[in-house]
Amino acid sequence: MKNTDGSEAAKRTAGESAADLVSDGDLVGLGTGSTAAHAIRRLGDRVDSGLDVAGVATSYQSRELAREVGVPLESLADVSRIDVAIDGADQVADGNLVKGGGAAHTREKVVDAAADRFVVVVDDSKVADVLSHPVPVEVLPDARATVAETVRDAGGDPELRAAERKDGPVVTDNGNLVLDCDFGSVTEPAALARRLSGIPGVLEHGLFVGLADELHVGDADGGVATRSVR
Numbered sequence: 001m002k003n004t005d006g007s008e009a010a011k012r013t014a015g016e017s018a019a020d021l022v023s024d025g026d027l028v029g030l031g032t033g034s035t036a037a038h039a040i041r042r043l044g045d046r047v048d049s050g051l052d053v054a055g056v057a058t059s060y061q062s063r064e065l066a067r068e069v070g071v072p073l074e075s076l077a078d079v080s081r082i083d084v085a086i087d088g089a090d091q092v093a094d095g096n097l098v099k100g101g102g103a104a105h106t107r108e109k110v111v112d113a114a115a116d117r118f119v120v121v122v123d124d125s126k127v128a129d130v131l132s133h134p135v136p137v138e139v140l141p142d143a144r145a146t147v148a149e150t151v152r153d154a155g156g157d158p159e160l161r162a163a164e165r166k167d168g169p170v171v172t173d174n175g176n177l178v179l180d181c182d183f184g185s186v187t188e189p190a191a192l193a194r195r196l197s198g199i200p201g202v203l204e205h206g207l208f209v210g211l212a213d214e215l216h217v218g219d220a221d222g223g224v225a226t227r228s229v230r
């Protein structure tokens with residue numbers, strides 16, 4: 001059955017199947033979001049059963065969850081390579097991703113790019129033919145207006161991400177703001193990624209092009225399809 005609303009069951013099967021790939025001694029990148037959280041919880045269960053691993057968190061949220069479920073942590077500042085990173089995505093097309101729904105894409109990109117094996121975990125509602133999800137762009141607060149103008153020049157429609165439970169904008173773990181930039185269908189993600197990276201004041205954007213190694217796609221019936229994307 002095609003899952004259209006990102007059911008929890010589909011997220012769980014994807015996250016847990018990726019966590020089951022982890023081996024003794026691995027340093028594991030711990031992604032952010034509800035799907036990656038299933039992977040972190042499964043890793044916690046496996047650590048309880050004797051698995052010897054350490055995690056590198058991509059956000060406050062993933063760090064707190066790892067602590068809660070007993071996954072030992074290393075600081076990102078102290079590591080230069082990671083064995084396997086497990087992370088979710090807001091949309092996947094042709095092995096490329098839009099990430100940043102949790103405003104954690106800057107640290108996520110550092111961790112995912114440093115991994116020998118980057119495993120993406122999504123439910124099947126996230127898989128598309130072409131990327132069209134608005135691209136989150138983390139910006140230095142003082143560069144918010146200039147970046148927004150340059151995004152408009154590039155054909156995008158930027159919107160400052162608002163916080164849901166307080167007045168004002170979302171502030172990232174790094175103290176910055178997020179512009180969600182709608183470019184419609186992104187037919188050339190690599191070119192757009194280069195353009196966004198070149199804007200002064202942009203810390204990082206949520207287009208992950210050519211970074212993923214493997215895709216685990218869960219469905220609402222508890223199945224998971226895995227495929228290599230490189």
Ligand SMILES: O=C(CO)[C@H](O)[C@H](O)COP(=O)(O)O
Nearest residue numbers: 033034035088100101102104
């Ligand atoms: O990029 C992310 C956080 O910055 C998440 O991985 C992405 O938003 C997917 O989240 P979820 O698994 O909850 O749908």
